Amino acid sequence: MQNSSKWALVLGGSSGLGLATAEKLGKHGFNLIIVHRDRKSDMEEIQHSFQRIASYGIQLVSYNKDAVNPETRRELIEEVRKLTADKAISVVVHSIAKGNVKPMLGQDSFLLTGQDFRITIDAMAISLYDWVRDLVYAEAMALDTRIIAFTSEGNTRAIRNYAAVSAAKTALEAIVRNIALEFATMGIKANCIQAGVTDTKSLRMIPNSETIKKAALLRNPNNRLTSPEDVANAAYLLTLDEAKWITGTVIKVDGGESLQ
Numbered sequence: 001m002q003n004s005s006k007w008a009l010v011l012g013g014s015s016g017l018g019l020a021t022a023e024k025l026g027k028h029g030f031n032l033i034i035v036h037r038d039r040k041s042d043m044e045e046i047q048h049s050f051q052r053i054a055s056y057g058i059q060l061v062s063y064n065k066d067a068v069n070p071e072t073r074r075e076l077i078e079e080v081r082k083l084t085a086d087k088a089i090s091v092v093v094h095s096i097a098k099g100n101v102k103p104m105l106g107q108d109s110f111l112l113t114g115q116d117f118r119i120t121i122d123a124m125a126i127s128l129y130d131w132v133r134d135l136v137y138a139e140a141m142a143l144d145t146r147i148i149a150f151t152s153e154g155n156t157r158a159i160r161n162y163a164a165v166s167a168a169k170t171a172l173e174a175i176v177r178n179i180a181l182e183f184a185t186m187g188i189k190a191n192c193i194q195a196g197v198t199d200t201k202s203l204r205m206i207p208n209s210e211t212i213k214k215a216a217l218l219r220n221p222n223n224r225l226t227s228p229e230d231v232a233n234a235a236y237l238l239t240l241d242e243a244k245w246i247t248g249t250v251i252k253v254d255g256g257e258s259l260q
Contacts, residue, residue: 006030007084007142008091008239011067011131014038014046016200017150018095020228021235023053028236030091031059033080035067037098059083067096068123073130077138088142089135091239094149094172097202098123099165117164124168129175136186144244147190148235149176151250153258155194161207173250180248189247193234196226196254222255230255 008025012018014036022032032053038046043064054060061083065072080089099120102112128149135141151173153159154166172192179190197216203209216225234253237243252258 005087006090007087008032008093009080009089009131009135010034010093010095011127012036012095012097013062013093014042014049016095016097016202017195017198017228017231018093019049020232021093021095021148023049024229024232024236025091025093025239026053026056026058026060029058030239031084032061033083033089034060034062035076036062036064037066038064067131068098068127070130073134077134077140080135081138081140084140088140089145090142091146091148092132092135093235094128094131094147096123096127099168101161101165101206103161103207104163112163117167120164121168121171124165125171125175128172129179132179132183132188132190136183136188141186141188143187145186145188146239146243147176147179147188148238149190149192150231151192151194153194153196153254155250159206159212177248184247189238189244191238191246191248192250193231193238194250194252194254194258195231196220196252196257198226198228198231200228216257219260220255220257221259224255226254226257 006029008030010018010022013022013034022034026032050060050062063076100116102110102116104112149172151169154162155169155173176190176192197212231253
């Protein structure tokens with residue numbers, strides 16, 4: 001795999017769905033550029049994960065930087081162009097989980113604000129368009145590039161403390177649909193994966209996460225939560241040649257959790 005010509009860019013790839021997807025793609029020969037934003041105290045564990053993925057014989061380059069910052073994005077795209085040369089990016093995975101999980105009613109100091117909505121929607125939805133647009137104009141995208149973004153059942157269901165993220169997921173799906181439509185002439189395919197409840201760091205940030213997990217287990221006909229690996233497997237399937245006619249849709253990967 002040392003001379004693989006395939007490159008994947010993973011935005012938010014240091015934990016959860018992003019990391020699992022990076023590992024799956026690495027196992028199948030994709031060179032990886034991972035952008036993440038983490039504290040120094042977490043870096044030892046993260047670097048261990050990255051080293052494990054690199055041991056599959058692929059190139060892995062990571063940047064601990066804010067993918068939502070416009071200037072940082074422009075700088076990183078220049079780095080992407082240098083790294084990939086004329087091979088370009090074949091897969092873009094959007095797994096940024098920078099949002100506010102707060103109640104809409106309660107003590108004033110902890111209430112969700114309009115600014116919380118704007119920060120969450122910008123990071124978890126609009127940033128995907130910013131990256132795709134800038135990569136296209138930098139001519140850093142390969143023909144038949146696959147865009148994969150992660151959504152959740154909060155796109156249609158009300159969940160306590162989840163209002164800002166729910167709004168972001170709905171916006172993300174609209175953006176993905178329109179990328180699929182308007183960038184189709186460039187061969188770009190874009191899809192969302194709607195994961196079932198998955199025990200990740202992002203989920204544990206939600207104040208009532210234990211209640212959410214218990215409810216998901218009761219609803220799931222397979223009697224377990226969705227794992228990051230379940231979602232990564234589906235993401236990999238969307239990168240295959242056989243999936244080139246799938247675009248602009250939301251694919252549920254939840255073991256039937258959303259059936260009832």
